[in-house]
Amino acid sequence: MWQSIRPAAAVMPEGDGFPPDQAVRRIAERFAAAGISGRKLEWHELARYRGEKFIAGWEFRIQFSDRTRRLRLLIPENAPWVFSRIALDDAPPFLTWPHVEKDGLLCLRPNSWTVDPSLPEEAALDELGRATELIERLITNGGDADFRNEFRSYWDHICDHKAGPIFSVAVPGPPSRQVHVWRGQQFSLIADSPQGIDQWLRARFPDITQKQMVIERAGLIWLNNPPVPAEFPDSIAKLKELAAQNKTDLFQMLDGHQGTDGGEFLVIFGAESTSGIGFIGVSISRNTSKFGNQSIEKGFRKGKVPKALMANRTLNGRVVPRTVDRADAAWVHGRDQDSRQMVLQKAHVAVLGCGSVGGQVAELLASAGVGSLLLVDPERLTWSNVGRHVLGAEFVELSKAESIARQLGKRFPHIRQIEARRESWQGVVRASAGTLAHCNLIVSTMGDWSSECQLNTWHSEEIPDVPILYGWTEAYCCAGHAVVIRPEGGCFQCGFSRNGRVLFPVARWPEGATIRREPACGADFQPYGPIELAHVCATIAEFALDCLLEAPERSTHRVWSGAERLLIATGGQWTEQWAELTGGSVLGSRQLQRNWETASDCPICGKKPDA
Template identity: 35%
Template sequence: MAEARPLLAELHDQALVALDAYFQAFSATRMDADELAAIQSLVAAAGWKFAVSFNDSRVLTLAVVVPAAFPFAPPRLFVLDGPGLLQWPHLEENGLLCVYPSQTSFSTERPVAVVHALLQEGVAMIEQNLAGNIAADFRAEFVSYWNRSVETAPRVLSLVEARGDSRAVYIWKGQKDHVVADSEAALRRWLDHRFGSSAKAAKYDITMALLLWLPAVPLPADFPKNGADIRRLVAGDAAALELLGKAIVDESIDEVLLGVKTATGTGFGSVKLMMPPKQDGVGRKHDPINRGFRPGRLPLKFALQRGLAPASKVWRYLVQRVDHEWIHGRDHDARQTVLKGKRIVIVGNGSLGSTLAELAGKAGIGNLHLIDGEVVEWENIGRHVLGAQSVGTFKSVQLAGYLRANLPHLQAVEASPEVAEAIDVERLRDADLIVATSGVWQVDSLLNHLQQSQGLPPVLYGWLEPNAAAAHAVYIPGQGGCLRCGMTDTGTPHLAVTRWPDDGLVAVPACGGAFTPYGPAELAWAHALLSGETIRCLLDPPGKPHHKIWVGQTANWAAQGGEVDPRWLDVMGDPGAGGMIRDRDWPAAADCPVCRKLAKAA
């Protein structure tokens, strides 16, 4: 018995048959293998080409090409005899017309309707291009078209602030990447974070570059090809022209970043200036810039004319933004103005604290200090950010290095591999928030005593119930709250969601070895709770002590032997199926021994 053809192959063939019938109305012909290869579409499985008359009486040859995965991958529209690159917006090198954004959803069940819609939209787009209505799209998508115009490496990584003024900036030129920043300190910090120790960073050769802010978004036809084009782009900007003139006279700068505000955000390009040679055609030395003038006396007008002449070529470079505001929200997250200047200290960098540190950095909190004296063990790596390569190293030190390398734009990621019970109080004083995630009562109790007696910043305490059945986040402001008010003297919360036989502990064949089994999936809910509360407490802190609880799905922890704690039923009610967040004010207990002791001392 013959094997049935794979379903996807059958659906593909059925779609092609339907398209063959559809394209009969266009007098289209199937493209052969050579024609498909000519448009350099690596995924082309079939194509149809046909002529289309447009409103200006022009006739163009279009082609619809589908990949082997069609109808589960989109069809493409090509203009086989269109203009060259950067003559029309949305038209790529091989004639591909980008009609829809790459993330567009389309029907996988109506292939003919999908192709019909593609043609309608594509023909309308071509009509606009033929009518000359191209400037708005070119300007709105400046970065895409600039990047398509670049002629050579390297890539420029930009840390500069998109604030709209022309200025001198700092640059490091690596073999593959150039990195620019507003200050030498910011640039060295990024290089140190990204590539290694400060000792190595000290050896980086950092020089100067220019950032020129353009008054208008240039069209591709105006992208600079020579020095005179650079002058034209900033004509009328006295500050930009003066910066250029000084750089030419001093021969100190040969790379210029171009910034511009578009309708959809800030974009950057970069050019390398090719200064006139210092030798004439027969090898004699000469000074084409300063000739006829004493050193330092060359007027600005002549400096610009001689250094940025039509004969002086420029090379265009691709720019990628790696600054804080772009990475965190692409200039559209207003919270970053506050978050990038905040500093948090995370005490405890285990399964809860390590991911919290990573999430805090990725959320844009600019300064992190990690405190943990434990080392990574093999049994940790199943639910820790760090993996096998970090086994045997200090959690805090290795995690800080990991975050610096992967989020090099952060202002600071520090580590203190010290036993949390012997924490140096001075490390805590200038924090905006202390987050305690050690899960060790002695540590939390110490922080609570220090906060009450020495006026430490606000503390956010986070812990898990056995099997990660529930997670807790308790915020204690700098004044007017006490963690001990809601805990026993051994750190058992007065209010828990669940209770367990043997406190949920599972023994292992080691001296004093016991743990609560849970994996990263259960832990993710706790990470979400605590990271969300960290952000909230930095941006809009509660005015009084507050307690937020994630209740895991009841069926999961009940199957592992947990049951609802009776006090939870009395205070908060039946959790039902779980999968919810509850919150309440953190209690103030009249009989709290910590509070009584402090009151007596006062």
């Protein structure tokens, strides 16, 4: 067999790689040295593979357990920086075997694999060896297991892509059930309920009108096993057979369908393979040869067709295979592989302050999969904010909180709720004290001592069991802080002087050296850029996720220190407290954690027993 001539590891030659003509020459020489003879392919033979451009190739006759087969080694034009391709010239009909494309090209490895460009000849030999092993396995064992594992990819080959994709936010699991569908010009949307479709569309398209919100019934059939191509529901007969095998009553699923869209009915099929959960779908279009251009309700008043007759008329139509892409939260946030999503999707987080820090933190939390966000900020975006804010110029003079909520809704329409309040946190509490009390976590990035001092007092007296995470940045973003306040340990004010000076700074500068002023009354600010800020925001957002997943039992302080070169460039230096905490080791570009202790002179909790 072919394995007997597969090479051992070769010595790495000098150089980083070789141009295509040298790669072809080296492959030919290596094959000749191994005693492997093959027919060189003509240009017209290379041109039949239209997906890629090949500059050279050879055909080999290889004996398998059933018969001799012809394998072609094809050298791409951008060799040696990509793998050579192997084609089975006498391949069986398409979709007889998995991993064999329509033109006979074989899929031998995941796209994530990389090639060593300095050894094109050894890579080519290895590809030919892998191809012979695959074909022998398919001859011996068949390919049903691989077909089932990657059923979505093979289904997509027979789909009518002109019909547009179907996006599903339905719960990806059993049982078989009626679902609902909205049909747009570019795509269709499946959800378990009309409310689910309404919420998704209004988040994704805030200006959608009620007239455009036409929602119909559809079906979801949950399969015990993913189908192989021979079982694909690409005809009415196969659809009925697959439904029966999985104990699904199609007539009951069609109950309530009134043929609004010319009688078309949508059915999606879900299954779990060893690689995860996927969907395929079909549209059952009306039988125009039987009903012409008239409605499938022909002969009856609208909505009065007997259920059995409506089902029979619908199931007499043409089946159109459709692609179905999952758009539910578990898929968007980790493709079903992020175990944290079970907690995060149920979490409700309030972000107080949607400036340069809070805006990024809110965006990171939404990206991570937090299912419900309340954004609170009374301010509008100004031009001076744009350079380091998640919002751009189109939102200048608009509410920060409302604009961020609108943008996040467009980006993540599956999120359960994104609410914006264009007012102070005090206004939110005055309107309804329970609004913040019902949160799993409150994140305060207001950066205003007066407001956060008042928040700390209210929190200590009213909702001490709800964790509050305070986040802020030091000058020039040379350091960032995130402090979560819990019933055990210090309150927020325990780490500050009475006038708001942090008692554990990471860096220090000469007095007043970090303050800049706009040419306006009282318009002080601290200069820093978006790159340095990103580290601080990530630290705060990461701590927020940790608190949602498993909140610390006591108040905890997490600190990020930026690059030392930035500190030196701005005329600062590390503080003695930071040097002591780090043990005098590398002081920059690191993250550390410490307890946030109770201060005996704190006006809020200085009289606690552990003070």
